[in-house]
Amino acid sequence: MKFRKSTMVASGGLILALLSSVSAYGQEPQTGGTLRILGTAEVDRFDTVPPATADTGSFFRATTRQLINFAASEDPAEQIAPQADLAASVPTATDDGTTYTFTLREGANWDAPDGARQIVADDVERGFMRLCNPYIPAPAVSYFEDLVVGFADFCAGFAEVEPTVEAMKAYIEESDISGIETPADDTVVFHLNYAANDFIYLLTLPVTTPAPVEVLDYLPDSPEYRENYISSGPYTIASYIPDTSLTLSRNPAWDAESDPLRNAYVDEIEVIAGVQPDAAMQQLQSGDGDMLYDINVPPVTVQMLTMQGDEKISTLAEGASRMIWINTVSDNNDGALRDPLVRQALNYAVDKAAVVQQVGGPEFATPLNGIFPLGILGHHDFEPYPTPDSQGDPERARALLAEAGYPDGLSLKMPFRNAGNGAAEAQVLQASLQEAGFEIELIPTPASDFYPRLITNFDNALNGVWDLVPSGWSPDWPGGAARSIFQPQYTYDGTHGTFNFSDYNNEAANEIAERALSTTDLGEAELLWNEVDEVVMADPPTVPLISQTTVLYHGARVENFLPYAAGGNGDWTNVWLNR
CATH class of the missing domain: 3.40.190.10 (Periplasmic binding protein-like II)
Structure with a gap:
């Protein structure tokens, strides 16, 4: 040519x-x-x-x-x-x-x-x-x-x-x-x-x-x-x-x-x-x-270079994150996951520090406590469900389960994407959730089926095919991309959205988001998106896990x-x- x-x-x-x-x-x-x-x-x-x-x-x-x-x-x-x-x-x-x-x-x-x-x-x-x-x-x-x-x-x-x-x-x-x-x-x-x-x-x-x-x-x-x-x-x-x-x-x-x-x-x-x-x-x-063009630096290589004191390593936060989606529309366990106390218990239960280690360590991820990750206008440091060193608090989780009427815990189904580090991540999540009183059935799912056939098919949520699913999200642009996280995942206008897996909606958060988008003052917009994050996480439809970073070399x-x-x-x- x-x-x-x-x-x-x-x-x-x-x-x-x-x-x-x-x-x-x-x-x-x-x-x-x-x-x-x-x-x-x-x-x-x-x-x-x-x-x-x-x-x-x-x-x-x-x-x-x-x-x-x-x-x-x-x-x-x-x-x-x-x-x-x-x-x-x-x-x-x-x-x-x-x-x-x-x-x-x-x-x-x-x-x-x-x-x-x-x-x-x-x-x-x-x-x-x-x-x-x-x-x-x-x-x-x-x-x-x-x-x-x-x-x-x-x-x-x-x-x-x-x-x-x-x-x-x-x-x-x-x-x-x-x-x-x-x-x-x-x-x-x-x-x-x-x-x-x-x-x-x-x-x-x-x-x-x-x-x-x-x-x-x-x-x-x-x-x-x-x-x-x-x-x-x-x-x-x-x-x-x-x-x-x-x-x-x-x-x-x-x-x-x-x-x-x-x-x-x-x-x-x-x-x-x-x-x-x-x-x-x-x-x-x-x-x-x-x-490098499309090549990720392997975690084992990063660890070796870090030990050697190689200064050619750096990181970049692009707004990518991992979370667990909670199915609030099925009748499993008599609709237990509709109770905010149960969802809050899930947020206390997860050992996010272990998830960080599983993906390669702090060079690759940091614990995330809200819906907006690093690199996104609206991310801020807050802990609605604080745990020691982000390692989870199983006792607090069990107490909330008991308060919700489930002193013996709950049995939940968690499909996972059986590719890459999906299995390892699922096992880490299973271990910390079980310690807090949640019996987790892991269901390996082929990568080709996980998103297109399982969790984006709303019938599977309604029919209780899953209770929890580990998922990820990346915005289409860095910086002021709060809308591209909040709107497709955390709003519902009566028509099911592909990536809002359980039709979550919060009118108070929607009203604040509308103000965040309409102001001409980006500083004010950032504070308003902070507020959106806090309102959503008070009634959590997800368990934020990690904010991912890209290791550059x-x-x-x-x-x-x-x-x-x-x-x-x-x-x-x-x-x-x-x-």
């Missing part, structure tokens, strides 16, 4: 701009060299519209830009603070939180076929239009359909269009989204149907990437799209060998002065696929590789390794190589 290669080298002004900056470690940056990224699989999507793995976020960071993005940082608070990217600044909403006006940065360019071209407001609207194309629509379109004025109508019309290049191009060029105004090339105005302060965070999603007019000549992420890739980031595609390697080189249209988030120190980035985890770790330690040549939350790894665009 051939790609249009960039032949222009970085200008002297770019080099001076790079060398004038100073890293987080106080060292002078070095430019040049090839950053080698090792992975088991290839970058699965070049287009931001189709669904992609979370790892692809690092590729999009290097080759695309969004209105809003995140800084690469070692500071957990800074990691999730929205920053202006293509936008000249992060705007404050007007019209009671329903209007956002963005001014685009001058010098932010497309690497267009006929040379560098300024990214303009129409490109932003075109990017949104592509989300609901009938050929391969973006799942994330659901975040915007009812939020942006006129977007649902635009998507409904697009659904009737024949999924061909010609028909889709014509529809986009002849239509518009009434809630996205482009009064000038450098101005985009979004009108929302209701106030939503997490709209700023939604704009960090790669699916919101502007689109140049040329991409309308190709089907989304088709071979033709890839062969004619147009970059807006500091790097563009130089070569691609499917299932083997992807090489990125400098984008000559990128202007360092227009980009406050990416420094682009290295000349090339090579992503190598087909590398097994053990081999990848060996290559990082030998200097033959620099960073890199080779000895890599300097200025800074975590990038939206990519789940170090930021390719801000490291340099000690050569």
Whole structure:
């Protein structure tokens, strides 16, 4: 497969701009060299519209830009603070939180076929239009359909269009989204149907990437799209060998002065696929590789490196968590799990410290006491059911069971996902729950059946097929993603939601959440989400277990390794190589 290669080298002004900056470690940056990224699989999507793995976020960071993005940082608070990217600044909403006006940065360019071209407001609207194309629509379109004025109508019309290049191009060029105004090339105005302060965070999603007019000549992420890739980031595609390697080189249209988030120190980035985890770790330690793509550092390796005092280990909280769901809708045990006292007993019973150790230790997880994990606006330190060192309090749990009318305990069924560390986690949970008076029947369930056939099938909850299920959740974006945790899992509007396994609903929490979303003050929003967490956990539908962290590691040549939350790894665009 051939790609249009960039032949222009970085200008002297770019080099001076790079060398004038100073890293987080106080060292002078070095430019040049090839950053080698090792992975088991290839970058699965070049287009931001189709669904992609979370790892692809690092590729999009290097080759695309969004209105809003995140800084690469070692500071957990800074990691999730929205920053202006293509936008000249992060705007404050007007019209009671329903209007956002963005001014685009001058010098932010497309690497267009006929040379560098300024990214303009129409490109932003075109990017949104592509989300609901009938050929391969973006799942994330659901975040915007009812939020942006006129977007649902635009998507409904697009659904009737024949999924061909010609028909889709014509529809986009002849239509518009009434809630996205482009009064000038450098101005985009979004009108929302209701106030939503997490709209700023939604704009960090790669699916919101502007689109140049040329991409309308190709089907989304088709071979033709890839062969004619147009970059807006500091790097563009130089070569691609499917299932083997992807090489990125400098984008000559990128202007360092227009980009406050990416420094682009290295000349090339090579992503190598087909590398097994053990081999990848060996290559990082030998200097033959620099960073990992889709490979998790094994716990035993982390323990060894920690004992050796290896300073190239770091962690990143991305908002992922584990919890136990409690079935409050079945008649098992005469509906015992409907009693808040029984659910509180379950929260006292679990040894969360043992779960932390089971997943690899404190480098990989911390005990979680609420519904919002680390890395999410709304997470805060509180203990509604405190136990010594998070090891559980079986005596307190037994006392609550007796108070609820179950002095002899309860027998409960707990299916678990029989893959990865699912069995080991289930055994740890069984041990602590049994000590507190809960007799737990473990039911191994194939991974292919666990979510699609067992716990997302509401009939199984109603019929008492399960009483407890260990589960996990990851938000679609870091930072201000409390809505993406609370709404799908902890609200019920009369229609069963796929991931609210027992139709839990709390009107008091819903009212506070509505205020948290509508305020224009993110500090106030954070305090309100704290309150939502506390209200839900006073009447707990789940037992929060752990907030998960990603362990990051890199080779000895890599300097200025800074975590990038939206990519789940170090930021390719801000490291340099000690050569």
